[in-house]
Amino acid sequence: MTRAKPAPPSPRNPSQPETASPLTSLPVKTRLLLLVWILPLCALAGPATIKIDIDHPVAAVDPRIYGVFMEPIGFNRPELKFNTLYGPLYDPKSPLADEHGFRRDMIEAARELQLTQMRWPGGNFVAGYDWRDGIGPKDKRPKRMELAWGVVESNQVGTDEWVQLNQEIGTENVVCINMGTGTLDDARYWVQYCNAPVGTYWADKRAEYGHPEPYAIKYWGLGNEVDGSPWIMGYKNADDYVKFALEAAKVMRLSSPGTKLEFIANGPSNYKDNLDWVEWTWTVVKNLYGVADYISMHRYWDNTEDYHVFVGERAMDLDERIRIIEGQIQAVDAIRKKKPMYISVDEWAPPFRGGHLSTLALAQYFNAFLRHADSVKMANYTLLTSLLSRDPKTDATYRSPTFHAFKLFSTRCRGTSLVTAVNCDTFRTTDHYAHIPYLDVTSVYDEKAQQVIINVVNRHKDEAIATDILSVAGSFSGNATVSQIASDDITNKPYTYEARESYAPKTEQLPANGTTLHYAFPAHSFTQIVVSVDRK
Numbered sequence: 001m002t003r004a005k006p007a008p009p010s011p012r013n014p015s016q017p018e019t020a021s022p023l024t025s026l027p028v029k030t031r032l033l034l035l036v037w038i039l040p041l042c043a044l045a046g047p048a049t050i051k052i053d054i055d056h057p058v059a060a061v062d063p064r065i066y067g068v069f070m071e072p073i074g075f076n077r078p079e080l081k082f083n084t085l086y087g088p089l090y091d092p093k094s095p096l097a098d099e100h101g102f103r104r105d106m107i108e109a110a111r112e113l114q115l116t117q118m119r120w121p122g123g124n125f126v127a128g129y130d131w132r133d134g135i136g137p138k139d140k141r142p143k144r145m146e147l148a149w150g151v152v153e154s155n156q157v158g159t160d161e162w163v164q165l166n167q168e169i170g171t172e173n174v175v176c177i178n179m180g181t182g183t184l185d186d187a188r189y190w191v192q193y194c195n196a197p198v199g200t201y202w203a204d205k206r207a208e209y210g211h212p213e214p215y216a217i218k219y220w221g222l223g224n225e226v227d228g229s230p231w232i233m234g235y236k237n238a239d240d241y242v243k244f245a246l247e248a249a250k251v252m253r254l255s256s257p258g259t260k261l262e263f264i265a266n267g268p269s270n271y272k273d274n275l276d277w278v279e280w281t282w283t284v285v286k287n288l289y290g291v292a293d294y295i296s297m298h299r300y301w302d303n304t305e306d307y308h309v310f311v312g313e314r315a316m317d318l319d320e321r322i323r324i325i326e327g328q329i330q331a332v333d334a335i336r337k338k339k340p341m342y343i344s345v346d347e348w349a350p351p352f353r354g355g356h357l358s359t360l361a362l363a364q365y366f367n368a369f370l371r372h373a374d375s376v377k378m379a380n381y382t383l384l385t386s387l388l389s390r391d392p393k394t395d396a397t398y399r400s401p402t403f404h405a406f407k408l409f410s411t412r413c414r415g416t417s418l419v420t421a422v423n424c425d426t427f428r429t430t431d432h433y434a435h436i437p438y439l440d441v442t443s444v445y446d447e448k449a450q451q452v453i454i455n456v457v458n459r460h461k462d463e464a465i466a467t468d469i470l471s472v473a474g475s476f477s478g479n480a481t482v483s484q485i486a487s488d489d490i491t492n493k494p495y496t497y498e499a500r501e502s503y504a505p506k507t508e509q510l511p512a513n514g515t516t517l518h519y520a521f522p523a524h525s526f527t528q529i530v531v532s533v534d535r536k
Helices: 028-042 104-112 124-128 159-169 184-195 201-208 238-254 276-288 307-336 356-371 401-412 497-502
Strands: 048-060 067-069 074-077 080-083 117-120 144-146 151-153 172-176 219-221 262-265 294-300 342-349 376-382 416-423 439-446 451-458 465-471 474-486 506-511 516-521 525-535
Touching (some): 048 451, 048 525, 067 342, 074 151, 104 159, 117 159, 159 172, 159 184, 184 238, 238 262, 238 276, 276 294, 294 307, 294 376, 356 376, 356 401, 356 416, 356 439, 356 451, 401 474, 465 474, 474 516, 516 525
Parallel strands (some): 048 465, 067 117, 117 172, 172 219, 342 376
Antiparallel strands (some): 144 151, 416 439, 465 516, 474 525
């Protein structure tokens, strides 16, 4: 629950006579309209209340929301020659490379975050990709024109290398097939190469190349952004997409005798100011419900110089889109009553090369996933190589506050998401977004440790918010551990290598005894509190 609170009136000296305000000469209706617009902009942040109830769960947090996406995105411009895969992640000539050519700094960072799954090889890249180009001896692999990004693809990282990378990190494979220029044969043969036992052509090829045991890859994406008519190769309308996806799922399942496959259907990515994306998603849900286990959703955090739009409206937009897809799934589920379909937000990211505001956006992404833990069961951050920041002068990598915020979620928020009641002031950006809470809050209960993890983003631009955190079903005990990422910067100035030693979250211990914990959350900050709860 939230409340919009106007600013308190300024004190007046009783000895001074009242003077007429310019507003008093205006009609009453006009004055009221002006107050509606002006007061939310100048209001001070009032006190807030957060209620935590360990007996009121949303759902178990699926660890697969802590996944990443990886794609070889190439740039070949006079001012920028760069590839997100070749060099930053795969570079056999680098002194940081392991025996397989992958950079140890990236692998160590991924392990530190306890990532659970990785989606590969695309992305727009996959819409023109022939997986057969990326198997066999590396010196025999063809170089191809890569049409999505306009570069040459060397195919030095293919199926076996992607699987090897996931093994080194400890993540599950999520393979996205080519549903742009690809065929049903391309799809079924790829599954056979990965999952079939030796004794047939493609499985024997896998064994010939050094991998006799099936990879047993469970998760397969049925295309990438096929709805993206302005940019994707092999665009299909929703009806044509579901026809192809149904047949692809059929032949892929038949090609994997020892591993039960789970499919991620192609949800919305091409958002316009109309209902096209809603109608696309509705068609996919209706036709692939009972076949696909997930429907994807791609949503990137659009940049803007308007602070309140960035920290507030963008978050509301994300939450709205998740709720719309949830509603579509629930409508079909109420009639069909088959196995559930969940949401996979398999491409998401705050603005790249950003700073503190991008970190607040990342925290709000995870808060959205936790708030919708009953429906969002998989998510993939774009990209693996974006988790570490990079010094443009030396190519050295470092851990920015964005990395640390990711880690606070991925290593701690692994239990049960809780319904979290928040009572705080609100602000507006438009008539539609007229009641945006200053506090964005989620909580997770770790039953084994008997601890609650409370995640709070204070969206207020200028003011700290004094907050009472109330435990409904138990008492706080011991010391609460507070981890905080705050900054004076509200312009999203990029992080720098030179300041890397200052980027670790600030931590403190607070005594926590009784049913109430008091804390003031700094302006434009992310705070995580871990505290024990003893049941009543």
